Every structure is written in structure tokens, then in C-alpha cells.
Amino acid sequence: MSKAKIRIPTPLRSFTGGSDEVEIDGADVRAALRHLGEKHGGLLPRILDAEGGLRPFVNLYVSGKNIRALNGLDTEVKDGDVLSIVPAVAGGVF
Amino acid sequence: MKAKDLRLAELRSSIPELDPREALALQARGAVLVDVREADEIAQGSAPGALRLGRGFLELRIEDAVPDAGTTLVTMCAGGVRSLLAADDLRRLGYTDVRSVRGGFNRWKNDGLPIEVPRTLDAGQRERYGRHLLMPEVGEKGQFKLLDARVLCIGAGGLGSPVALYLAAAGVGTIGIIDDDVVDRSNLQRQILHTDDRVGTPKVESAKTALLALNPSLKVRTHQTRLSSENVDEIFRDYDVIVDGSDNFPTRYLVNDACVKFRIPNVHGSIFRFEGQVTVFDPFNAKRKGPCYRCLYPEPPPPELAPSCAEAGVLGVLPGIIGVLEAIETVKLILGLGDPLVGRLLQYDALRQEFMELQIDHDPHCRYCAEGAAFPGYVDYAQVCAAPSN
Structure with missing residues (x-):
């Protein structure tokens, strides 16, 4: 079990009571996300689809590396890692 | 003697x-x-x-x-x-x-x-661009490249404003602006191209007035329309760089797909409240291998999962930071200088006053930009979040 942080992007902070960072435990990304979902209900469906896969308009990074280029949701999480959720953001003009 | x-x-x-x-x-x-x-x-x-x-x-x-x-x-x-x-x-x-x-x-x-x-350069140009001419990296040769460059700004709003103003000041000779909206007073908190006395006029016309006031020798092309699969080919083919400052996913994907089709670099910026991100999508860049928008996000979110419009809002200064970063990348691309922001997503958090860089990779199986991929055509996605009445 590793202790890590997940950075929450602005569009999803309504699920974390406004927090931009959440401490989580988990040996891999899947377990870390599960823990995030237990702490903050409603957040996981924005990141994972019904089958538990990563949604195509969201990317997840473990200490600067995209998990799609690593082992996906099985990517190992080490103590002190920072996970970032990076969803597609449309905004520009308004 | x-x-x-x-x-x-x-x-x-x-x-x-x-x-x-x-x-x-x-x-x-x-x-x-x-x-x-x-x-x-x-x-x-x-x-x-x-x-x-x-x-x-x-x-x-x-x-x-x-x-x-x-x-x-x-x-x-x-x-x-x-x-x-x-x-x-x-x-x-x-x-x-x-x-x-x-x-x-x-x-x-x-x-x-x-x-x-x-x-x-004529005497007026020598005076105006003197600080460029003093730098060997730009010089007269570089200034000619800027004068010859044709850049299209998608949107004359929060991001498009600083982009267009700085490119005009730098002497980018042809600046295109596409926007179908009119200036609203609520735009003025961040859209520095526009002025109070131009509320109610088309944004492209207001932008043209501002840019020509700054640099009268520019060519400003106005496209007062909404980008669609019908007009994107005709509009894009005459530009060297596209700067995306749009506010919706259907436009973002059209911009990406057309840029891949015509192999035009796509300088991408987006903002949300206190956060922004910038990158250059240019899968054919000679200096660095990087992704297109679809390598990163193959499909836009469905309407029910997109951030709700009621939540949208942005700190007025934020698009200044992100837009200026887009303008710098654009000038670097035109001059062929430095290390482009290709394959790297720069994220900015105004509250933490922090920049964070993430590596973003080309997807060798991308439907749009994979080597040898036949162009799959444009998609007109439904507008997932209508812009609020600005």
C-alpha cells in the first residue's frame, strides 16, 4: 500500500468540496482511484466508464507520465507519487 | 598626403x-x-x-x-x-x-x-521592429518571415485577444480572425481587443479596428461565421499557423482534424476559472515528435459529462497568461526558433502560481495522425454546452 496524492482539476472539484488535492492509498492506479471514489462519491463515473476503463476524454498521469504509456490502470503507485487527472477542457472565449 | x-x-x-x-x-x-x-x-x-x-x-x-x-x-x-x-x-x-x-x-x-x-524594410518598419532587428535570432530575415506569415485566430475572445494583439505588434503580416459573435459588455472583463464603445458590433470588426490601430500595415482577414465541416477547408488552407482559443469541443475537434489534414501546426490554449493549459499539436513537426488533440483525447465528452455551463467562469487576467504563451509559441514556429511546446502540455495554476509540464505522446494508432492514415473526415459534434449569453 503506497501513500500518494491525486491532483483534482478545477472542473471536478465540486466533488471534493473544492479541494485541489486528495491523499489516497493504493498500490496501483486502480486501487488509488477506488480509494478516491470511496472518499468522494460521484467522482469516479467522470473518470471511468461503466466497464471500469479510463474514459477517452480523460488522461491520468503518475508523476508526469501518462498511464496509457505505462501499464494503464495497473500502473504501480509508489509512496510520494503525485497523480494528476487531466480532462479535456474546451474553454477559451467565455 | x-x-x-x-x-x-x-x-x-x-x-x-x-x-x-x-x-x-x-x-x-x-x-x-x-x-x-x-x-x-x-x-x-x-x-x-x-x-x-x-x-x-x-x-x-x-x-x-x-x-x-x-x-x-x-x-x-x-x-x-x-x-x-x-x-x-x-x-x-x-x-x-x-x-x-x-x-x-x-x-x-x-x-x-x-x-x-x-x-x-522601409524606414517605418525599421523603426517599428527595431528591437527585433537587434536580435540576431530574428533580424531582418526573421522579420520578413513574420511579415510573410499568415496566422488564423480561432475566436476573438479571452485567448484570441492577447494572441492577436501581440502577433499584430510583432508584425505578423496576415492575421485572420474567425468569430460569429458580437461584443458584449460582459466580454470586456478579459477580452482586451474590444472596447466599451464597440459593444454590440461584430467581434471580428472590433478586433480589426483594434489591430489596425496598433499596426496599420497589417492585413486583417475577418471571418464572421461559425467554423463547421462545410467551411473549415476553405478557411484553413490559406494559413500557416492556427491558434485555437475556442470555447467548445465541436470547434476544438474540427480545428484539430483540419490542422492534421493540412499539416498546419495547431497552437492550443484553454482556460477554466483559475487554470489554463497550453500546447502545440503538430504531429509533423520536424524538431519534436508529438501528438494531435485526438491522440490525447480521441473523442469529446458526452453532454452529460462535460462541465456544466453554470460552472464556467474565468478570472479575467488568466487568458492573458495563456494567450501570451500561445503567441510566443506561434512566433517561435514562424521563426523556427527554440524548442516548440510539442509533445508537452504546460499547465498553469494561478492560485498556486505554478506551472506544471506533462509529457504528451503521439499515438501510433491515432485514427487521424498515424503515419499513412487516410483522413477519416470531419465530425460535426453536437454543441455539448451552449455558450452562455455572454
């Missing part, structure tokens, strides 16, 4: 002099012909391929142009006197083989040797 004549006699005894025809032959074998006349003389005509430095900045700029001190340099002025002095200066800098053209450009012309009238 005057002092200057003594000095010239001295120089003539130590600096080899060439006839124009010999200089031309030497140039063909790799020597660099250095035209040391003043800019207004050079503007009337100069030898093709000559390095036109002028005497004033000769010592300061020659090393950037000719780093190898063993290169043969042939100096030429109008009559063959100033070129001797210049040749002496170049020798003192360490150039080992420096020669001077006897009779200078006047004799070159009389001998019927080839001449070209070089492209030059």
Missing part, C-alpha cells in the same frame, strides 16, 4: 584586392561576399547572395553569419575604399583570408555582373 590616404595605402599593401569578376568566381567557390554599404545604398541593388551587413554593425554581426574564421571573406562597398577598412576590421576579428573588391559595386555594375534588388 592626408592621414586617410596613408592609411589606405598601408591597407592596399596588405589586403588582397580583386576585380568584381574574380570576386564573383570566388563566391561561386564558397567565399562569402560581404556588402558593407549602408542600407539605403543596398536597397538600390546588390550582388546576389551577398551578406548585407553594412559597416555599422559589421563586427557585431559577422560571427553569427560566418562562424568559421577560416572562411574566405570578400568585402565590397560602392567604390572600393570602405571595403578596405571593413576588411581590416574583419582581419582584426580573426578572419584569416579577407579580400576587397577593387572599384566596388559601381564597377561590379559597369562590368555587367548580376544584380538583385534585395527585399528591404
Whole structure:
């Protein structure tokens, strides 16, 4: 079990009571996300689809590396890692 | 005998002099012909391929142009006197083989040797772009690249405003702006192209007024329409760089797909409340391999999962930061300078006052930009979040 942080992007902070960072435990990304979902209900469906896969308009990074280029949701999480959720953001003009 | 004549006699005894025809032959074998006349003389005509430095900045700029001190340099002025002095200066800098053209450009012309009238900046342009011209990385050559560049700004809003203003100031010669909206007072908190007295006028017209007030010699092309699969080909094909500052996913995907189709770099910026991100989607960049937007996000979110419009909002200054970063990347692309923000997503958090960079990779199986992929066509996605009545 590793202790890590997940950075929450602005569009999803309504699920974390406004927090931009959440401490989580988990040996891999899947377990870390599960823990995030237990702490903050409603957040996981924005990141994972019904089958538990990563949604195509969201990317997840473990200490600067995209998990799609690593082992996906099985990517190992080490103590002190920072996970970032990076969803597609449309905004520009308004 | 005057002092200057003594000095010239001295120089003539130590600096080899060439006839124009010999200089031309030497140039063909790799020597660099250095035209040391003043800019207004050079503007009337100069030898093709000559390095036109002028005497004033000769010592300061020659090393950037000719780093190898063993290169043969042939100096030429109008009559063959100033070129001797210049040749002496170049020798003192360490150039080992420096020669001077006897009779200078006047004799070159009389001998019927080839001449070209070089492209030059006019006096107004020299003054306006003086700080660019002082930098060897830009210089006259770079300024011509900027003047020749054609950049399309998607949106004349929060991001498009600083982008277009800085590109206009920098002398990007043709700036296109596409926007179908009119200026609303609530835009003015961040959209610095527009002014209170232009509320109610089309944004593209307001933008044109602002840009021409800043730099009257620009070409501003206005496209008062919404980008669609119907018009994107016709609009995009005449631009060298696209700067995306749009506010919705259907446009983002159309911009990406058309940029991939025409191999145009797509400078991408987006903002949300206190956060912004910038990158350059340019899968065909010669310097760095990177993704297109679809490598990163193959499909837009469905309406029910997109951030709700009610939550949208942005700190007025934020698009300034992100837009200026987009403008810098655009200028770098035009000039071919530095390390482009390709394959890297720069994220900015205004509250933490922090930048974070994430590596973003090209997807070798991307439907749009994978090597050899046939263009799959455009998709008109439904507008997932109608813009609030600005």
C-alpha cells in the first residue's frame, strides 16, 4: 500500500468540496482511484466508464507520465507519487 | 598626403584586392561576399547572395553569419575604399583570408555582373521592429518571415485577444480572425481587443479596428461565421499557423482534424476559472515528435459529462497568461526558433502560481495522425454546452 496524492482539476472539484488535492492509498492506479471514489462519491463515473476503463476524454498521469504509456490502470503507485487527472477542457472565449 | 590616404595605402599593401569578376568566381567557390554599404545604398541593388551587413554593425554581426574564421571573406562597398577598412576590421576579428573588391559595386555594375534588388524594410518598419532587428535570432530575415506569415485566430475572445494583439505588434503580416459573435459588455472583463464603445458590433470588426490601430500595415482577414465541416477547408488552407482559443469541443475537434489534414501546426490554449493549459499539436513537426488533440483525447465528452455551463467562469487576467504563451509559441514556429511546446502540455495554476509540464505522446494508432492514415473526415459534434449569453 503506497501513500500518494491525486491532483483534482478545477472542473471536478465540486466533488471534493473544492479541494485541489486528495491523499489516497493504493498500490496501483486502480486501487488509488477506488480509494478516491470511496472518499468522494460521484467522482469516479467522470473518470471511468461503466466497464471500469479510463474514459477517452480523460488522461491520468503518475508523476508526469501518462498511464496509457505505462501499464494503464495497473500502473504501480509508489509512496510520494503525485497523480494528476487531466480532462479535456474546451474553454477559451467565455 | 592626408592621414586617410596613408592609411589606405598601408591597407592596399596588405589586403588582397580583386576585380568584381574574380570576386564573383570566388563566391561561386564558397567565399562569402560581404556588402558593407549602408542600407539605403543596398536597397538600390546588390550582388546576389551577398551578406548585407553594412559597416555599422559589421563586427557585431559577422560571427553569427560566418562562424568559421577560416572562411574566405570578400568585402565590397560602392567604390572600393570602405571595403578596405571593413576588411581590416574583419582581419582584426580573426578572419584569416579577407579580400576587397577593387572599384566596388559601381564597377561590379559597369562590368555587367548580376544584380538583385534585395527585399528591404522601409524606414517605418525599421523603426517599428527595431528591437527585433537587434536580435540576431530574428533580424531582418526573421522579420520578413513574420511579415510573410499568415496566422488564423480561432475566436476573438479571452485567448484570441492577447494572441492577436501581440502577433499584430510583432508584425505578423496576415492575421485572420474567425468569430460569429458580437461584443458584449460582459466580454470586456478579459477580452482586451474590444472596447466599451464597440459593444454590440461584430467581434471580428472590433478586433480589426483594434489591430489596425496598433499596426496599420497589417492585413486583417475577418471571418464572421461559425467554423463547421462545410467551411473549415476553405478557411484553413490559406494559413500557416492556427491558434485555437475556442470555447467548445465541436470547434476544438474540427480545428484539430483540419490542422492534421493540412499539416498546419495547431497552437492550443484553454482556460477554466483559475487554470489554463497550453500546447502545440503538430504531429509533423520536424524538431519534436508529438501528438494531435485526438491522440490525447480521441473523442469529446458526452453532454452529460462535460462541465456544466453554470460552472464556467474565468478570472479575467488568466487568458492573458495563456494567450501570451500561445503567441510566443506561434512566433517561435514562424521563426523556427527554440524548442516548440510539442509533445508537452504546460499547465498553469494561478492560485498556486505554478506551472506544471506533462509529457504528451503521439499515438501510433491515432485514427487521424498515424503515419499513412487516410483522413477519416470531419465530425460535426453536437454543441455539448451552449455558450452562455455572454
